[in-house]
Amino acid sequence: MGVVNVTPDSFSGDGLYLRPQAAAVEARGMLDAGAALVDVGGESTRPGSDGVSVDEELRRVEPVLQALRGEPVSVDTAKAEVARRALALGAVMVNDVTALRADPELAGVVADADAYLCLMHMLGEPRTMQADPSYDDVVSDVKAFLEERLAFAVSQGVREELVCLDPGIGFGKTVEHNLELVRRLDELTALGRPVLVGFSRKSTLGKLLGDPDARVGTTAASVGMAVAAFERGAAILRVHDVREHVEALRVASAVLA
Numbered sequence: 494m495g496v497v498n499v500t501p502d503s504f505s506g507d508g509l510y511l512r513p514q515a516a517a518v519e520a521r522g523m524l525d526a527g528a529a530l531v532d533v534g535g536e537s538t539r540p541g542s543d544g545v546s547v548d549e550e551l552r553r554v555e556p557v558l559q560a561l562r563g564e565p566v567s568v569d570t571a572k573a574e575v576a577r578r579a580l581a582l583g584a585v586m587v588n589d590v591t592a593l594r595a596d597p598e599l600a601g602v603v604a605d606a607d608a609y610l611c612l613m614h615m616l617g618e619p620r621t622m623q624a625d626p627s628y629d630d631v632v633s634d635v636k637a638f639l640e641e642r643l644a645f646a647v648s649q650g651v652r653e654e655l656v657c658l659d660p661g662i663g664f665g666k667t668v669e670h671n672l673e674l675v676r677r678l679d680e681l682t683a684l685g686r687p688v689l690v691g692f693s694r695k696s697t698l699g700k701l702l703g704d705p706d707a708r709v710g711t712t713a714a715s716v717g718m719a720v721a722a723f724e725r726g727a728a729i730l731r732v733h734d735v736r737e738h739v740e741a742l743r744v745a746s747a748v749l750a
């Protein structure tokens with residue numbers, strides 16, 4: 494899954510704010526490079542960020558979705574109205590970092606469209622989530638949360654076969670929490686749904702490379718983590734640098750085959 498951020502403030506610095514044609518070109522390049530899906534988002538969820546209005550989010554993503562009609566697109570949103578519009582414009586998946594907790598109408602929109610859905614774990618909210626996150630056992634806590642959210646989605650009419658689950662790397666987690674989630678990814682795949690991992694460029698990678706104040710990680714570090722997650726059963730890797738990941742995963746999967 495290639496990341497297409499149409500935001501002025503994404504942590505990875507790749508925001509293609511107000512340049513929908515450039516964003517669409519970038520997305521097509523990701524698909525050409527082997528991405529199965531591109532994830533278009535108009536609201537940054539980086540640590541410390543505030544939300545945006547429905548109107549502003551639509552203003553950012555609609556022209557990009559229009560330009561990508563007919564391509565496999567996921568929309569990264571927690572808002573029912575944005576999801577409704579995106580699905581009408583051909584998006585096939587809704588990626589909700591709040592796992593249907595933010596907008597009571599979102600589940601119905603996904604169910605009505607019979608769209609794919611990604612449910613992600615987050616502790617707290619982006620504004621405050623990195624302030625001393627703590628768990629009894631991070632993997633058990635995340636697993637219980639995802640299991641409950643999956644049951645909720647299904648109770649709202651979403652087909653279970655269309656749901657994937659995501660531990661939410663960096664969303665209310667320390668470096669050690671993030672590592673533990675990948676180390677014990679088999680406990681999440683045991684829920685029976687595909688698991689999506691989004692480690693690309695996240696600060697944990699920079700910290701692991703020795704900079705305690707890192708805000709981002711390198712491409713090489715992202716690829717290393719993606720391969721580790723893939724070996725532990727991740728089905729979808731959400732990444733900024735598609736070509737590098739596709740090449741790495743292709744050779745890694747040749748070994749596993």
Ligand code: HH2
Nearest residue numbers: 498503504505537538539613659662691
């Ligand atoms: N990470 C980000 C955003 N959306 N969605 C899922 N399912 N999983 C993730 O790990 C995830 C996500 C944050 O990364 P990015 O989109 O690059 O940054 P920003 O939110 O600052 O735009």
